[in-house]
Amino acid sequence: MKVAILSRGTLPISKDSIKGTETWVYNFIRKFPKNNIKLELFSSGDSKVRIPIHSLHKKAYFNTPSIKNFNYRIFRNALISQAFIYKPKFDLYHDNTNCGDLIMSWAQFINRPILVTIHGNLFSPHLSIFFSIYKHLNNVYFVAVSQSQRKAIPSLNFIRTIYHGIDTNRFVFSVRGGQSGFWAGRGTPEKSPELVVKLFNKIKQPLYLAIIRENDKSQWLKNKVLKKIKSDRIKYRFRLKKSMMIKRYGKSKVLVMPYQWEEPFGLVMIESMACGTPVVAYARGSVPEIIKDGQTGFIVNSSEKDKRGDWIVKKTGIEGLLEAVEKIYAMPEAEYLEMRRNCRKHIEKHFTIERMINDYVETYKEVVADYKQKKQN
CATH class of the missing domain: 3.40.50.2000 (Glycogen Phosphorylase B;)
Known part of the structure; x- marks a missing residue:
């Protein structure tokens, strides 16, 4: 199975990532087992990971002075469109751009399953209206990162709730702490x-x-x-x-x-x-x-x-x-x-990363199998 990991491209994916989503993507890739599931990343060209990287820009948008905050979104859309050009190559797309809103308008043209990890907040009132426009889509599946996250739009096609996990070897336990x-x-x-x-x-x-x-x-x-x-x-x-x-x-x-x-x-x-x-x-x-x-x-x-x-x-x-x-x-x-x-x-x-990745491996298989079944029916 080949899986395309979509990121925002706003910041590079590396060991020095400090924002939550970029940190999550880096750790997910770093700890993902070397098995029959192969990952490729769509991100900025200055990302540093051990898997192939596809990019449109050498530097992350945040680190490019001529690209202001309000322009990030058009560059994210460009990166997503590049990812979907490669659709014959991938069995599954794993979206980590925010909450799935950026990929929905593309999804109806992509005959591949898309798994969205919702990294953002769904409680903005406009999102329930926006997602209702695409309720007919059968190829988009959502992972909530907490049970509370589901409450905002319970009608989304949630396949699982998977809590985030971290590398406990990296986060060293301090017996006493400080003041x-x-x-x-x-x-x-x-x-x-x-x-x-x-x-x-x-x-x-x-x-x-x-x-x-x-x-x-x-x-x-x-x-x-x-x-x-x-x-x-x-x-x-x-x-x-x-x-x-x-x-x-x-x-x-x-x-x-x-x-x-x-x-x-x-x-x-x-x-x-x-x-x-x-x-x-x-x-x-x-x-x-x-x-x-x-x-x-x-x-x-x-x-x-x-x-x-x-x-x-x-x-x-x-x-x-x-x-x-x-x-x-x-x-x-x-x-x-x-x-x-x-x-x-x-x-x-x-909350270990090993438990989290095992949950995602199972979910990848479940999504691909479910979508295959839908196409046959």
Whole structure:
């Protein structure tokens, strides 16, 4: 079986990938077993992987100054069209461009099965209308990365839910951690770094922010986050390399992620726990599926009007975050070290890359067989 892996081309796919989707694609390719399934990647020319690469541009779009954010989409479409030109060569297309919206208009002309891993958020109102236009297609299959993700558009042709997994050999377990809080992600309102800064300004503990700067949100980041830092205890870095991220996870006391959207998965949460560092997060999206409340961190309801569960922390909003973080800082050492061990065990049991790839291998076979059956009927 030959499978085309479609990526966005916005950033290169390599060991230094820092955004969630690109990191996922790199690890998927790196750990995919050498068997009778052969992969080829459609991405930017500066990607560094061990499989053949097809590209339209030598450099990733993000690293090309003349291509602005609003132009990324037309270049992504061009890359997808190139991939479909090769359709006689492939038995299956595996789309990792976002949530499948980019490939739907092409899919009706492609007599090949397409598997979409939904890396984005489906809760935008226009998407349910958009996908309903293509409900007649029988060659597009969807993988959700969490059960919560399915709720937005349950009518999609979901074939399976497959949680993300990581290489636990790469994410080294740190027995004791450190004193600093940690936040990591895109510097955008939905990831809410400003709340974490506000929180750590208040509790007077050290904090480290690993920020991926989005060009169209740079002014918001400057005014709402960076200007609010009131102490040299709070430090930040842009585009922290993955090797440094792993060290930072291990050196941290707690990862705090007050998501303001329905987080589809949140790779940083499982990366942090793999290194032993517990997570405090709002009960949005996948969070209740990933954190074991009171064992690998704490889940907090985002407001009194939006209660998603009866969690250990009863306060809501930023007061709830404050209570949860202070609980972790106040824990007796033995209890905190036990929580760190629980974090690692939880990841080893549920979120390894080996388990994830096995699930995808089974899904590849299932999709190809199902589509073949449909064509015969």
